[in-house]
Amino acid sequence: MEIRILGTGGFSNDGSFYNCFMIDKHVLAETPPDILQSLKASSIRLDDIDTIIITHFHGDHCFGLPFLLFNMYIRQNGGRQDRRRLRLLAPPGIRERIRTLLGLAISPDHPYIEWTFLNFDIIEIEEGRRYEERPDLWLEFCHSYHSPETFSILAGEGGKESPIFIATSDTRWGPAIDSLVHRGAKLLLCDSGGSKPGEVHMSPDEIREHIVPSLADTSRLIATHFAGRRVSEGRLEYAQAGDLFLV
Ligand SMILES: [Zn+2]
Numbered sequence: 001m002e003i004r005i006l007g008t009g010g011f012s013n014d015g016s017f018y019n020c021f022m023i024d025k026h027v028l029a030e031t032p033p034d035i036l037q038s039l040k041a042s043s044i045r046l047d048d049i050d051t052i053i054i055t056h057f058h059g060d061h062c063f064g065l066p067f068l069l070f071n072m073y074i075r076q077n078g079g080r081q082d083r084r085r086l087r088l089l090a091p092p093g094i095r096e097r098i099r100t101l102l103g104l105a106i107s108p109d110h111p112y113i114e115w116t117f118l119n120f121d122i123i124e125i126e127e128g129r130r131y132e133e134r135p136d137l138w139l140e141f142c143h144s145y146h147s148p149e150t151f152s153i154l155a156g157e158g159g160k161e162s163p164i165f166i167a168t169s170d171t172r173w174g175p176a177i178d179s180l181v182h183r184g185a186k187l188l189l190c191d192s193g194g195s196k197p198g199e200v201h202m203s204p205d206e207i208r209e210h211i212v213p214s215l216a217d218t219s220r221l222i223a224t225h226f227a228g229r230r231v232s233e234g235r236l237e238y239a240q241a242g243d244l245f246l247v
C-alpha cells in the first residue's frame with residue numbers, strides 16, 4: 001500500500017498545505033481549500049482519483065470540494081464525456097452538504113451539482129462497515145472524538161483482516177483511539193494539533209504518553225494536522241507534504 005502525504009496543516013495554519021493524503025494513488029482523503037494546489041504539487045492528476053473520502057464537515061477538510069468537483073466536471077467536457085464511476089464517502093448528511101457547498105461556491109443551479117450526483121456513488125459512512133474499493137483494497141471507518149461527527153480511516157489489503165494503514169482524523173485522545181492503535185497497522189497517521197492534554201486535538205505529549213507505548217514494534221507513527229515546524233523525536237515522526245510511505 002502506498003500513502004502519499006499532500007499536506008499537514010489544520011485550521012490553525014501558517015500557510016502550509018492543508019491536511020490530506022492519497023491511498024494507492026487513487027483514493028483521496030479530505031478535500032481542503034487548497035486541494036487543487038496540493039494535488040498539483042504532488043503531481044497527482046484529477047483523472048487518477050476515483051474515490052474521495054471526507055472525514056468530517058470542517059472547512060479544513062471539505063471547503064475544497066467545490067473546486068475539486070468543478071474541475072473534474074470541466075475535465076469531462078461539461079459532463080458529456082464518459083469516465084469511470086466515482087465514489088464519495090463522507091459522514092451522514094453529505095448530500096445536503098454537497099448542494100449547500102457547491103451551490104454557495106457558484107450558484108445553486110450550476111450543472112456541476114447535478115453532474116456530481118450523476119457521476120458519484122455518494123455513500124454515507126457507517127462505522128464498522130467494510131467498503132471494498134478494489135480487489136486489493138478495503139476501507140473501514142471508526143468514530144473519532146470530534147464534533148461534528150468524524151471518522152477515522154482504516155485501510156487494508158483484499159483478503160486480509162488486519163488494517164495496514166490507519167488515520168485517526170481530527171480527534172482528542174480516548175479509548176476508541178487506543179483501540180485503533182491496538183489494531184496494529186503498519187502505519188498510523190495521527191492528529192497532533194493539540195498543544196496540551198485534553199484539547200480538541202491530541203497533543204504531542206498525549207501521543208507520547210498514550211500511543212507510543214502501545215505501538216507495535218513493526219508499526220510506524222506519523223503525526224499530521226499541525227501548525228508551524230515540528231521536529232521528529234524517537235518514534236514520533238512528523239509528516240511533510242510530499243512524503244511517500246510504502247507499507
Ligand atoms: Zn481539521
Ligand SMILES: [Zn+2]
Nearest residue numbers: 056058146170
Ligand atoms: Zn475538525
